[in-house]
Amino acid sequence: MSAAAVEVEALERRYGDVRALDGISFSAAPGEVFGLLGPNGAGKSTTIRILTGRTRPSAGSAHVLGHPVPAELERVRSEINLVPETPTVYLRATAKENLDLFCKLYGLPAARGDAALERVGLAKAAKRKVKTFSTGMRQRLLLARALLNDPRVLFLDEPTRGLDPQSARDLHALVAERAAAGTTIFLTTHDMTEADSLCDRVAFLADGRIAALDTPRALKLRLGGAPEVDVVLDDESDLRLALDRDADAARLNELVAAGRVRTVHSREATLADVFIALAGRSLDDGVNGHAEEGER
Amino acid sequence: MNMRRVSAILTKDLREALRDGRILILLLLPIGMAIFYNATTPDEDELPKTTVVVVDPGRIGVADGLREAASRSVEVEMLSAPDAAAARRIVDADDAAFAVVAPSPSGGDAPVRAEVLLPRNASPTAQSVVALVPDAVAAAADRPPATDVRVQRLAVAASDRKPADLLEQRTILIVVCIVMLLSFVALLVVPMQTAEELGTGTFGALRLAATGPEILAAKALSGMLYAVVGTVLTVVITGAAPDDPVRFYGAALGLAVSLVGFGLLLGLLSGNANQINTYGGFLILPIVGLAVAVLIVESGVLSVVMDVLPFTQGTRLLFDSVSAERPFDTGALAWLVLAGWSALGFAVLARAATRREA
Numbered sequence: 001m002s003a004a005a006v007e008v009e010a011l012e013r014r015y016g017d018v019r020a021l022d023g024i025s026f027s028a029a030p031g032e033v034f035g036l037l038g039p040n041g042a043g044k045s046t047t048i049r050i051l052t053g054r055t056r057p058s059a060g061s062a063h064v065l066g067h068p069v070p071a072e073l074e075r076v077r078s079e080i081n082l083v084p085e086t087p088t089v090y091l092r093a094t095a096k097e098n099l100d101l102f103c104k105l106y107g108l109p110a111a112r113g114d115a116a117l118e119r120v121g122l123a124k125a126a127k128r129k130v131k132t133f134s135t136g137m138r139q140r141l142l143l144a145r146a147l148l149n150d151p152r153v154l155f156l157d158e159p160t161r162g163l164d165p166q167s168a169r170d171l172h173a174l175v176a177e178r179a180a181a182g183t184t185i186f187l188t189t190h191d192m193t194e195a196d197s198l199c200d201r202v203a204f205l206a207d208g209r210i211a212a213l214d215t216p217r218a219l220k221l222r223l224g225g226a227p228e229v230d231v232v233l234d235d236e237s238d239l240r241l242a243l244d245r246d247a248d249a250a251r252l253n254e255l256v257a258a259g260r261v262r263t264v265h266s267r268e269a270t271l272a273d274v275f276i277a278l279a280g281r282s283l284d285d286g287v288n289g290h291a292e293e294g295e296r
Numbered sequence: 297m298n299m300r301r302v303s304a305i306l307t308k309d310l311r312e313a314l315r316d317g318r319i320l321i322l323l324l325l326p327i328g329m330a331i332f333y334n335a336t337t338p339d340e341d342e343l344p345k346t347t348v349v350v351v352d353p354g355r356i357g358v359a360d361g362l363r364e365a366a367s368r369s370v371e372v373e374m375l376s377a378p379d380a381a382a383a384r385r386i387v388d389a390d391d392a393a394f395a396v397v398a399p400s401p402s403g404g405d406a407p408v409r410a411e412v413l414l415p416r417n418a419s420p421t422a423q424s425v426v427a428l429v430p431d432a433v434a435a436a437a438d439r440p441p442a443t444d445v446r447v448q449r450l451a452v453a454a455s456d457r458k459p460a461d462l463l464e465q466r467t468i469l470i471v472v473c474i475v476m477l478l479s480f481v482a483l484l485v486v487p488m489q490t491a492e493e494l495g496t497g498t499f500g501a502l503r504l505a506a507t508g509p510e511i512l513a514a515k516a517l518s519g520m521l522y523a524v525v526g527t528v529l530t531v532v533i534t535g536a537a538p539d540d541p542v543r544f545y546g547a548a549l550g551l552a553v554s555l556v557g558f559g560l561l562l563g564l565l566s567g568n569a570n571q572i573n574t575y576g577g578f579l580i581l582p583i584v585g586l587a588v589a590v591l592i593v594e595s596g597v598l599s600v601v602m603d604v605l606p607f608t609q610g611t612r613l614l615f616d617s618v619s620a621e622r623p624f625d626t627g628a629l630a631w632l633v634l635a636g637w638s639a640l641g642f643a644v645l646a647r648a649a650t651r652r653e654a
Contacts, residue, residue, distance in 0.1 A: 054503050074507070082504055088497035090308070092315040097308075104304035105505035145501075 004063070005030045005153050005184035006051060011060035013046050013208075020046045022208035023060065028201075030152070033175065033185040035199035037192070037271065042205040044188035045085060048155050051186070052082050064153055078106055081151040085158040087138035091131035095122055095141050098130060099148060106149045116144035121170070136167040143171065153184045160194060172198060192271035202271065204278055211278040216271055223277045224269020231255065232263040240267070297513060301506040305514035309489055310521070318573050322484050323522060326477035327530050333469035334534035344421040344620075349375040349383045349392040358398045358410070361432035366425050380411070387413055393422035398433055408437040412447045419462070419621050459591055459623035463615060468591065470536045471614045475587040475607065476580070477526045478548060482555030483562065483583070484576045486519040490563025491572055508649050515563075516556050516642075523552035536618065544617035550634040551610030557641020561648055587611040590624070603629070606637040 004027035013021040021043045028034035036044050049055040050062050053073035062069050065076045089098050099113030117123045120140040130138065139159070146154060156175065160168040175198055179185050189195050195202050196216045203213040212219055226244040229252065233239060239255075241248035255261050313319045350359045359374040366372045375392055377383040383395035395413040410433045412426055426447065490512075493499035502511050527548040531538065538544035566572055590608050593599050602608035609630040616626045 052504055054500060077505065080504075082501075084497060084501065086497050088501040090312065090498060091496070092312060093308075097311070101304055101308050102505055104307075105301050105502070107300060 003030075003066075004028060005032070005065060006034070006186055007063040008047070008051070009061045011047070011050065011062055012058045013043070013050060013055065014058045019208045021050075021057075024203075024205070024208070024210045025060075026203050026210060026213055028184055028186060030184055031179060031182045032200045033179045033187060033198050035195040035202035036186070036188045036205055037190065037195050037202050037275070038188075038205035039190055043208045044205055045157055047205075048082065048157050048186070048188060052080060052155060053077075076153075078149055079152045080155065081146040081149055081153075082155040083139075083142045083146045083157065083159045085161060087135070087142060089130050089138055089141055089145075092129060094127050094129055095133070095144075096126040098141060099145060102145055102148050108148060112148050113144075116147050117141075119147065120144045120174070135162045136164055139163055139167065139171070143174065147178075151183060153186060154178060156185060156187045156189075158189055159187070160189070160191060168194070192275070196271050204275055206275075206278065212274065219274045220269040220271065223274045225273060225277065228267040230265045230267055231261055234260045234262055236262075297510055298506070301510045302514045302517070305502065305506065305511055306517050306521075309515060309518040312489065313485070313518070313522070316489075318569075319485050319488065322480045322488075323477070323526060326473045326480060327526060327533070329476070330470045330473035330530045330534050333473065334466060334536070337466040337469060343369065343371045345371045345373065346393045346419070346421050346425055347373040347375060347391065348425065349377050349386045349395045351377050351380055351383050351395065351397040353378075354398070356398065356408075356433075357436040358396055358433055361436040362396065362425070362428060365428040365432045365435075370421055370425055372425060380413070384413055387415060393418060394426060396429055396433070398436075408433055409446070414447055417625075421621065459594075459615065462621035462623040463591075463619055467536060467618050468615075470530065470534050471611065471618060472584065472588055474527055474530055474548060474614065475551070475611050476584050477530065478523050478552045478610070479555065479580050479583045479607065481519050481522045481526065482552055482559040483579055484559075484572060485522060486515055486556055486559040487563030487566065487576075488569040488572050489518070490515055490560055491566045492569035494564070494567040495569060509646075512560055512645065512649065515560060519556040519559065520549060520552050524549060538618045539620045540617040544614060547610055547613035547617055547634075550613070550631065550638070551606060554606035554610065554634045554637040554641065557638060557643075557645045561641065561645045564645070564648055564652065583607045590615070604633055606634050609633040 006026075006028040008027070009025050010023045011021050011025070012019065012023055024043075024047070026034075036047060038044055046055065050057050051064055051069060053070035056070060065079055067073075067075045069076070090101075093101075095117060096113060099116060100110050103110050103113050114123070114126070117126050120143050122137060122140055122144060125133070125137065130141065133141065139162070143159070146156075159171055159175075163171065172194070175185055175187070185198075187195070187198060199216060201213065201215050202219065204211040204219075212223065214222070226242045228240055228242050231239040231241060231252065233255065241252050243249055243252075252261075252264075313323070348359075348362065350362070352358045359376065363372045363374060375386060377386060377395070380395075380397045383392075383397055386392045387395050394415065396410060397413065398408065398410040410429065412429055414422070414426055418426070490499075493502070493511075499511065524545070527545065530536075531544075562572065563569075586602060586605065586608050589598070590602060590611050593602065609626070612624040612626045613630050613634075616622045616624050
């Protein structure tokens with residue numbers, strides 16, 4: 001038995017000749033918010049599909065709450081849940097009926113569904129058909145469904161895709177609340193800002209391999225490049241200066257001494273910068289080869 | 297297999313079906329057609345018919361006596377023949393169900409000796425009329441206590457029987473509608489519901505809370521439920537009371553089970569409900585066509601092929617259970633064919649589902 005909530009060792013998943021996952025290893029501790037980052041097709045959803053027991057690995061092992069999956073999925077089924085990438089809800093049913101089904105599947109009282117709808121702000125829409133819901137409402141319904149069984153490990157697969165800023169903020173608050181309550185959050189996203197603000201640790205996935213794994217701060221410091229400042233001068237021209245270069249540092253001192261500087265903003269590295277440093281391309285460029293399956 | 301989960305998914309599937317116009321049409325169309333045919337097909341005589349050839353050289357009135365004796369239960373058409381050999385030829389040609397040969401009565405108290413020439417595979421209707429022959433002959437000869445009727449069993453080829461002749465047109469149409477309903481359920485409704493779940497991703501959501509076999513079992517059960525409820529509704533509304541209800545509903549369920557495994561497989565492989573709805577008709581047409589063909593094709597290669605297909609054997613079982621005449625004389629082979637295809641369908645489905653997860 002492992003103490004980690006999620007533990008993956010030399011995990012591989014091949015689709016024909018394409019290696020969607022090429023021997024990745026990582027672990028997430030109980031109560032940790034762990035982010036798996038990477039462009040579309042990097043293998044994030046495949047990892048979640050394996051961890052939730054819906055796809056078999058080609059090689060390697062995956063453990064959730066100490067049990068190998070999918071071999072012992074039945075033993076952890078009631079302790080995990082997922083907010084999938086796409087709104088996998090029954091559109092002809094009402095929000096309440098959607099949750100009632102999963103309450104029955106988990107052997108829970110229907111009142112849990114009411115409470116979950118209340119928690120995500122959908123109580124007033126409980127009896128509305130889901131096909132009348134906006135994208136944000138459907139995403140909140142997915143979150144309500146994922147909270148029904150009070151999971152010890154919650155997988156979030158691109159949870160804020162297509163959400164308006166307010167709905168995304170609400171979701172972030174809920175994730176933080178669950179993590180504080182001890183739930184392990186396993187998050188995949190290619191929104192680096194989201195990952196930076198939510199995750200205790202992040203792993204960068206590129207071409208099916210983990211390119212880096214650490215806290216966001218450590219990664220930015222280690223791989224984010226030299227510190228820079230953006231300077232606006234009195235003639236409204238812009239200037240970017242690298243503080244680790246002597247010439248740029250001297251130039252900044254001269255400008256300050258001459259009173260020509262109107263504003264100075266430090267430019268800190270982002271996780272996107274980290275990814276570019278690691279993979280040599282932008283997160284939005286995608287990855288050649290395997291295109292990940294949708295939520296099916 | 298957790299039955300609580302199976303039941304939850306089954307209930308959800310039934311509710312979803314009632315809200316899906318495409319599914320409702322597929323379920324109600326065959327029932328509506330059966331109601332339409334039932335209302336528009338002209339009434340046929342309620343009494344079963346049979347034809348008897350009589351040899352009555354003494355003109356003692358055997359034909360009239362037999363017709364009178366059977367009048368309450370069977371409409372008997374009488375043919376006459378000059379001698380036993382001629383009567384035998386008529387029976388062999390299947391122009392009469394059996395023959396009664398009643399020579400001229402001898403004098404005194406000697407019993408009237410009559411002979412019945414009865415094919416071995418005579419229908420129950422014919423056999424019921426044979427039972428009336430002794431009394432009819434005795435009454436005609438006016439010698440009630442002293443009649444000696446001997447029944448001679450004749451060997452007649454089974455191919456001489458015409459199944460379609462033994463069934464009412466209305467019954468045929470209603471059974472064909474039921475076969476259509478069962479095919480729609482197994483090969484359109486069940487795969488469409490499965491494919492839609494795959495296409496929208498709800499199948500994956502269910503897989504988090506239930507196992508694949510539980511989900512597929514619920515879908516198979518929903519198909520069987522549609523089949524049974526649809527068949528019962530069709531029978532009740534049309535008033536087409538089967539002669540052997542147990543055999544009838546067993547055949548309907550057996551036919552549905554033999555096809556549902558393949559239907560689920562279709563849904564799993566397609567993953568596109570609209571595609572199945574659009575092109576599924578190409579699958580249904582030959583099935584319903586072959587179901588009708590069992591009434592026409594009696595020999596040849598096609599007949600042999602139909603012997604091993606589930607929908608043709610299922611259709612024969614249904615026809616045999618609606619009529620006391622048992623037009624196809626189906627036996628264990630038909631049930632074995634249904635069981636074999638059921639096992640094959642679910643085995644292939646299980647393999648496909650395992651490969652899909654792997």
